[in-house]
Amino acid sequence: MTAAPDHRPNFASVSLAERLDGALPVLLVPVLVVFGFFAIGVPSSWLTLTVSGLAMGMMIFIMASGLTLVFGLMDVINFGHGAFISVGAFVGVSVLIALGEWTGAASLLLNMSAVFLAVVAAMTVTGALGWGFERIIVKPVYGAHLKQILVTVGGLIVIEQLIHVIWGPDEIFFNRPETLKGAVTFAGAAMEKYRLLAVAVGLALFIAMRMVLRRTKIGLIVRAGVENGPMVEALGYRLRLVFVGVFIAGSALAGLGGVMWGLYQEVITAGMGEKMMVLVFIVAIIGGLGSVEGAFIGALLVGLMQNYVAFLEPKLALVSNIALMTAILMWRPQGMLPVVKAK
Amino acid sequence: MSDPILSLQAVHTDIAQYHILQGVDLEVPRGQVTMLLGRNGVGKTTTLKTIMGQWTAKSGKILYDGQDITRLPVSARARGGIGFVPEDMGIFSDLTVEENMLLGCTSGPLDSARKEWLLGAFPALGTFWNSEAGNLSGGQKQMLSIARAMAEDRQLYLIDEPTKGLAPAIVSTMAQALRELKGQGASILLVEQNFSVARALGDSAAVMDDGRVIWTGPMAELAENKDLQERLMGLSMEAH
Amino acid sequence: MIVKLLSGDKPRSAVLTAVLLVILICLAGAPFIFDGVRPLDTAARICIFILLVASYDLLLGYGGIVSFAHTMFFGLGAYGVALASTHMGRGFDALLAGSLAGALAAVVLALLIGLFSLRVRAIFFAMITLAVASAVAVLVSQFSGITGGEDGLTYKIPRVLTSANRMGEFLGTRITGKTLNYYLVFFASLILFLLLLRIVNSPFGRVLQAIRENDFRAEAIGYRVVWYRTAATCLSAAAAALAGSLFAIWLRYVGPDTTLSFEIMLDILLMVVIGGMGTMYGAVIGAALFILAQTYLQNLMGSASEATAGLPLIPDLLNPNRWLMWLGILFILSVYFFPSGIVGRLRQRRAS
Numbered sequence: 001m002t003a004a005p006d007h008r009p010n011f012a013s014v015s016l017a018e019r020l021d022g023a024l025p026v027l028l029v030p031v032l033v034v035f036g037f038f039a040i041g042v043p044s045s046w047l048t049l050t051v052s053g054l055a056m057g058m059m060i061f062i063m064a065s066g067l068t069l070v071f072g073l074m075d076v077i078n079f080g081h082g083a084f085i086s087v088g089a090f091v092g093v094s095v096l097i098a099l100g101e102w103t104g105a106a107s108l109l110l111n112m113s114a115v116f117l118a119v120v121a122a123m124t125v126t127g128a129l130g131w132g133f134e135r136i137i138v139k140p141v142y143g144a145h146l147k148q149i150l151v152t153v154g155g156l157i158v159i160e161q162l163i164h165v166i167w168g169p170d171e172i173f174f175n176r177p178e179t180l181k182g183a184v185t186f187a188g189a190a191m192e193k194y195r196l197l198a199v200a201v202g203l204a205l206f207i208a209m210r211m212v213l214r215r216t217k218i219g220l221i222v223r224a225g226v227e228n229g230p231m232v233e234a235l236g237y238r239l240r241l242v243f244v245g246v247f248i249a250g251s252a253l254a255g256l257g258g259v260m261w262g263l264y265q266e267v268i269t270a271g272m273g274e275k276m277m278v279l280v281f282i283v284a285i286i287g288g289l290g291s292v293e294g295a296f297i298g299a300l301l302v303g304l305m306q307n308y309v310a311f312l313e314p315k316l317a318l319v320s321n322i323a324l325m326t327a328i329l330m331w332r333p334q335g336m337l338p339v340v341k342a343k
Numbered sequence: 344m345s346d347p348i349l350s351l352q353a354v355h356t357d358i359a360q361y362h363i364l365q366g367v368d369l370e371v372p373r374g375q376v377t378m379l380l381g382r383n384g385v386g387k388t389t390t391l392k393t394i395m396g397q398w399t400a401k402s403g404k405i406l407y408d409g410q411d412i413t414r415l416p417v418s419a420r421a422r423g424g425i426g427f428v429p430e431d432m433g434i435f436s437d438l439t440v441e442e443n444m445l446l447g448c449t450s451g452p453l454d455s456a457r458k459e460w461l462l463g464a465f466p467a468l469g470t471f472w473n474s475e476a477g478n479l480s481g482g483q484k485q486m487l488s489i490a491r492a493m494a495e496d497r498q499l500y501l502i503d504e505p506t507k508g509l510a511p512a513i514v515s516t517m518a519q520a521l522r523e524l525k526g527q528g529a530s531i532l533l534v535e536q537n538f539s540v541a542r543a544l545g546d547s548a549a550v551m552d553d554g555r556v557i558w559t560g561p562m563a564e565l566a567e568n569k570d571l572q573e574r575l576m577g578l579s580m581e582a583h
Numbered sequence: 584m585i586v587k588l589l590s591g592d593k594p595r596s597a598v599l600t601a602v603l604l605v606i607l608i609c610l611a612g613a614p615f616i617f618d619g620v621r622p623l624d625t626a627a628r629i630c631i632f633i634l635l636v637a638s639y640d641l642l643l644g645y646g647g648i649v650s651f652a653h654t655m656f657f658g659l660g661a662y663g664v665a666l667a668s669t670h671m672g673r674g675f676d677a678l679l680a681g682s683l684a685g686a687l688a689a690v691v692l693a694l695l696i697g698l699f700s701l702r703v704r705a706i707f708f709a710m711i712t713l714a715v716a717s718a719v720a721v722l723v724s725q726f727s728g729i730t731g732g733e734d735g736l737t738y739k740i741p742r743v744l745t746s747a748n749r750m751g752e753f754l755g756t757r758i759t760g761k762t763l764n765y766y767l768v769f770f771a772s773l774i775l776f777l778l779l780l781r782i783v784n785s786p787f788g789r790v791l792q793a794i795r796e797n798d799f800r801a802e803a804i805g806y807r808v809v810w811y812r813t814a815a816t817c818l819s820a821a822a823a824a825l826a827g828s829l830f831a832i833w834l835r836y837v838g839p840d841t842t843l844s845f846e847i848m849l850d851i852l853l854m855v856v857i858g859g860m861g862t863m864y865g866a867v868i869g870a871a872l873f874i875l876a877q878t879y880l881q882n883l884m885g886s887a888s889e890a891t892a893g894l895p896l897i898p899d900l901l902n903p904n905r906w907l908m909w910l911g912i913l914f915i916l917s918v919y920f921f922p923s924g925i926v927g928r929l930r931q932r933r934a935s
Contacts, residue, residue, distance in 0.1 A: 077706055077709070077710070079709075137915065140919060141918075141919075145649075145706055146643075146647055146649060147918055147922070149649045149706075149709050150649070150852065150856060150914070150918045151915055151918050151919070153849070153852065153914075154911050154912075154914040154915035154918065155911075155915065156911075157849060157907055157908065157910070157911030157914070158908055158911040158912055158915070161905055161907055161908030161911060162908065164904070164905065164908075165896070165899045165900055165902075165905060165908070169904060217445070220438065220442055220445060220446060221446065223435070223437060223438060223442075224435040224438060224442075224446055227435050227436065227437055227438075228433055228435060230397055230417070230433075231429065231433035231435070232446070233416070233417040233418045233421070234395055234397065234417055234418075234421055234427045234429070234433065235418075235421055235427075235446055235447060235449065235491070236418050236421030236422040236449040237418055237421075237446075237449065238416070238418045239418070274845065275717070277713070278713060278714050278717045278718075281710040281711075281713060281714055282714050284710070285707060285710055285711065315722070315725045315726065318717070318718045318721045318722075319718050319721075319722060321714075321718075322714060322715060322718045325711070325714065326699065329699060329700075333702060
């Protein structure tokens, strides 16, 4: 933008070009889906894979959303985020196992109540853990990236080990609640019920998050803080409080993601969060660090890519995501929807 | 002058290893426009940022409304009634003009009478009310930044070079708005490079050099005394 | 002469000098000083990890760049030797070809990752290396036809370097090919360590430190920050790969757990932080201390755990498998309170 004094911006042309530019990443998702259709060739398999790709993407998004916002707000990259995923899964699954009678019954109401309680427990614990983590691990090293990375990795190790201490060294296998087992058939394609539920939950959460960010004052402060934190403070808002709030919410969401991922895999390990972090980082990077919308699109791309490639050439599934990241970074070095940082 | 709204006493500020403010003494009288003048790089912007708290004073005292705010966090100073228009305007370009204005109100929504007054003073903001602020021109961004600071009643405004790079027509709009603001009883500390604007707006002036305030007095005295101007600020101000 | 070998970078602390000398003497005379297989194996691991950690220090301590791909480079060197020895048959040519190929692959990969991520933001590097390293680890375990998968590869190295090669006695110790193998590891590590010391004390190393302190200013002065950082990444990757090759020669086995796992990456991080970032000598102290502790302290924890078996929770916390947790806590504390590590502490004491 020029600083020419009586420059009248031509809104129509500027925003048209910009809007098109902004829409391109969104278009990548349908493009990938169509591409997958032709690469796979069998419509029913394609549909099954698309649903599971979207389900996986939604779950990764839930895990990644907090991480990316925390980075956007305070320039904090939390390598310990994965620990919340694992803790969430263990707490949630413990509740599910304890409520074995509810999950074993063929009643949708009882099943859903059990899942709901598991989710609430997981999010409460990971939210509280996030609060403590922020105070003890992250706060002393604000502004120092190198220390931040090291210390949060240290936090990850300790929490993971504590999971071993509390829940024992072995992985835990369990069964999904009765009514979430099995699949529905549509157009000859089998779609697991649980994956459909995961898609619905992810989508609802994304819409809710967008509403909060767009329509509420706190959302406004968060968005402004991502762009220019010092100015938000100069207007009278305590950004630190907002940040702690976002950190807690992000940790709780990671916990939710952990429960959902655990239900998806029907097995949980202390190292699951650490493994998921690879995908979470890829998603946050290709989306543009700090951008929730970018993380959403990125997560869908990663989920779809992983499932399509796993079908076509199983050994290359994870590598395909690295390739996706490389391609996107070549196109946009700051990610698909880069966050404008005022300097 | 008795009971100034703001007074700085021997304020020192370091930025990294550089000693920028070297004992600033400054008073901003209530209900007046005080011009902070001086060549580039003498510490005017740093003075404003130190008052706002974006830089922390290493030593010295900042009294605002009789209260020591030297160690208060930035947001507490803002909530205490200090409005800040930084040199880079601090516009949230991803947000709409309306959202930017809403952020100017820390307590509740934008008052409708106030909104009307601000849109009257800066009509361009009304035109682009629902557009992203990043698409505004430089002058419009400057107006938005000032209007945002005014969105709520504040006692003291710190404004850093609002007329930089603006066309004369926009400068006079802005000057008019600042006059109205003063008319409502607000006090203003204004950094200004454009001497004619400074002369037209200022009640009193403080001239800085090398991290200190070297002269304070009524604006009129400075405006009329060419020798003083030359001695204090060199010829650079005349060029404007 | 010695100062010149150290590139003028003296330990600058009497205690540190003494400790370094003790470590050097113990490592140099390990086959003669200690009895049995295990101490020699521990000494060889210490040599290799000193090199590995020092190469990481070049990146982290001098370049200010966090990488999670260091075990990947380590593994590339190890698998280079393993694959060459498997396919070319036992022989020194295979060891050499494997080491060079591994180092070359490491440099190329480091160059690609560096150009990609360092161009944008240094913080990308940490995340991208984590992603790439885990992808490589998965690839290695999946393509078991080539790499042996989770089981890894066992192969033969030249007979001269194995215990089957008996060469008589010296100072009351039986000299075998294993002794020779140890000295190959020892001298290769020593020479490469001194080379790294030279690099960090060269003009290149100084620019790197200037960039670490303030990359904007370094860029403004006219240094190509990305270039320097990428070069440091490549050098560090090459040294790590060579350390991996030595490891493969010593163990005659490679597997994902011993060369590629995230646990080893964490070990490296701990060693460099506890020893002292940006000092090179910290790598020596950190690696020696860590590996000794790993080898001997875990036993101690085991007996402590058994001794407290009646109490709740405590035996679980003291379980040798929870070793990593205590390290993690130690790690966090050292980043907070001793960011310059043991070496920094020792030097400070002298300065005050």
